[in-house]
Amino acid sequence: MEQNSIMEQIVNFPSKQVKYVFETRATEFLRQFESSDIVFITDSNVALFHGEHFKNKKHIILPAGESSKSLQTIERVASELIKLNTTRKSLLIGVGGGVVTDITGLVASMYMRGITFGFIPTTLLGMVDAAIGGKNGVNLGLHKNVLGTFLQPDFLLFDTDFLNSLPQVEWANGFAEVIKYACIFDSELFDELAYHNRSDYQQNSALLGLLISRCVAWKNQTVIEDERESGIRKLLNFGHTSAHAIENLYNIPHGQAVAIGMVIAATLSENVAGLTSDATVHLKKTLQQYDLPVSYPFDVPKAMELLKMDKKRNNNEIDFIILNQIGHASVQPLPFSIIEKTLMLCAQ
Numbered sequence: 001m002e003q004n005s006i007m008e009q010i011v012n013f014p015s016k017q018v019k020y021v022f023e024t025r026a027t028e029f030l031r032q033f034e035s036s037d038i039v040f041i042t043d044s045n046v047a048l049f050h051g052e053h054f055k056n057k058k059h060i061i062l063p064a065g066e067s068s069k070s071l072q073t074i075e076r077v078a079s080e081l082i083k084l085n086t087t088r089k090s091l092l093i094g095v096g097g098g099v100v101t102d103i104t105g106l107v108a109s110m111y112m113r114g115i116t117f118g119f120i121p122t123t124l125l126g127m128v129d130a131a132i133g134g135k136n137g138v139n140l141g142l143h144k145n146v147l148g149t150f151l152q153p154d155f156l157l158f159d160t161d162f163l164n165s166l167p168q169v170e171w172a173n174g175f176a177e178v179i180k181y182a183c184i185f186d187s188e189l190f191d192e193l194a195y196h197n198r199s200d201y202q203q204n205s206a207l208l209g210l211l212i213s214r215c216v217a218w219k220n221q222t223v224i225e226d227e228r229e230s231g232i233r234k235l236l237n238f239g240h241t242s243a244h245a246i247e248n249l250y251n252i253p254h255g256q257a258v259a260i261g262m263v264i265a266a267t268l269s270e271n272v273a274g275l276t277s278d279a280t281v282h283l284k285k286t287l288q289q290y291d292l293p294v295s296y297p298f299d300v301p302k303a304m305e306l307l308k309m310d311k312k313r314n315n316n317e318i319d320f321i322i323l324n325q326i327g328h329a330s331v332q333p334l335p336f337s338i339i340e341k342t343l344m345l346c347a348q
Contacts, residue, residue, distance in 0.1 A: 011220050013134065014227045019155040020216070023209065026053060026095075026120055026159045037090040039081060041104045043068070046096045046122050049165040053095065058084050062100065066251070069099050069138045071147065077107050088112045097123035097170075098130030098254070102148070105136030109151045118155040122162035124174025125255060128181070128215035131156055133223045133233075143309055144244040150228055158212060160205065168291070171198055173255025175290040176239075178211065180262065181218045183283065184238045187327030189214060194286045234331045237312070238321040239265050242343065245306035246298050259292035260346075268342040269323040272332065279326050300343045308336060 009020040021029055030053075040059040047054065047061045060080045062068045086092075092115060094104025101119045108117035121131040137148020163171075175198060182190035201208045219236065226233040243261030247254055266283050269275035284294040312319045317333040324330055 011224070013152055013224055015134070015150070016152050018152050020220075021155060021157045022213065024157065024159060025161060026157060029157050029159070033091065037087070038093055039084055039086055039090060040093050040095055041077065041100060041107070042095040043097070043100050046100070046162075050095070050122070050162065058086075060084075062096075062103065064099075066099060066139070066247075066254070069102060069145075071138060071140070073103055074107055074110070074138060077103065078111055081107070081111055086111070086115070088115050090115055092117040093120060094118075094131075095120045095122060097121065097126045101126060101131040102136050102138065102145075105134075105151055105153065106138060106148055108153075109136060109149045114151075116154055118153045118157070120157045120159065120162075123166060123170050124163060124212075125170070125177055126174075127158055127160075127163075127212050128174060129177040129219060129236075132216060132219045133236075134227065139248070142248040142306055144248055146311060158216075160208060160212070163208075168198075169253060170255075171202065172291045173253050176255035176258040176262075176287070176292055178215055179283075179286060179290070179292075180236075180238050180258065181215050183262065183323055183326060184235050184321070184329035185218050185327065186214070187325075190286070190326050194282070194289070198290050231331075234312070234319055235321055235329050237319075238262060238323070238329055241265075241307065241310060241312065241318065241320055242303065242339075244310070245303040246296060248306060249298060249302055250296070252296070256293050259287045259294065260296050262287070263294045264342060264346045265321060266323050267346055268320070268334075268339065271342070272334065272338065273322045273324050273330070275323050275325065279323070282326065295346065298343075298347050300340065300347050303343055303347075304336065304340055307339065 007022045011018045011020055040054050043062045043064040045064040060077055092104055092108045094101045104117055108115050119131045121127045134150050134152040137145040140146045182193055222233050239258045239262030242264045243257035247257035266280040287294055317335050319331050320334045322330050322332045
């Protein structure tokens with residue numbers, strides 16, 4: 001009998017159990033679904049490099065990129081599912097980065113009032129953050145993720161072979177989220193990241209696997225405690241509040257926007273929480289080690305317009321994630337006037 005090499009972990013979220021599968025190739029994992037009616041949802045980049053997974057199988061290919069995160073895409077995918085005779089007993093599998101998993105989860109929550117789905121993230125950002133936690137959504141114009149649901153997938157498969165085809169900019173994007181975890185939860189991880197660089201992890205699969213598992217554990221722990229983001233889960237938005245505005249205004253990659261957003265948050269934290277300037281300098285240096293930007297000449301009034309439409313807004317304040325020190329963050333409601341002053345400083 002062939003030994004089963006699939007490494008599984010069951011994570012018990014408040015809403016449901018989710019199976020996490022590590023150190024397993026997609027071809028091996030998918031054998032268990034050979035008798036199932038599967039529809040794969042992926043994008044043009046993944047189809048180009050990993051098309052063998054979809055050959056002679058039902059699949060829908062989306063244009064790669066953030067522009068696909070729209071209601072128009074949801075409608076198109078639903079129409080395709082109807083053409084493919086997809087039923088409530090079918091299984092949707094999203095194979096791709098955060099855009100693909102967001103769309104797959106949202107479609108699955110709506111199609112025929114809900115069908116089973118799972119994720120195979122193919123980017124570092126997807127593996128450490130975007131595919132985890134049950135958030136599914138699309139953008140509405142310049143307003144990011146304003147339409148969506150909380151719904152956990154049945155499973156997530158972490159096959160690091162998919163990372164071999166990632167362009168360098170996507171590796172950098174993923175490390176922005178890794179550095180985020182280190183900043184808000186894990187000073188030891190921050191020290192490790194400061195010691196290494198991107199190529200160290202790309203060339204050492206064992207080191208990379210441990211890094212992914214560590215980030216997955218932090219996110220799972222946070223979501224288990226606060227699945228619907230009413231408390232501690234808000235910490236995962238460190239750097240994201242201003243990042244979403246910059247990302248949507250200038251169409252820059254998510255990880256680059258988050259890196260800039262973390263610098264903005266750290267600068268703001270110096271003024272409102274006593275974060276040392278040395279910590280901000282250390283953060284900037286570490287971001288640059290992973291080829292991430294630490295500044296951008298954005299339009300402050302336009303960024304403020306989007307910030308004031310953020311779903312975390314409460315009257316003239318917004319919940320902002322403050323860095324008290326490396327490895328410890330907190331949620332603090334801040335008036336928009338204070339945030340605007342920091343944006344003006346950081347946009348120069």
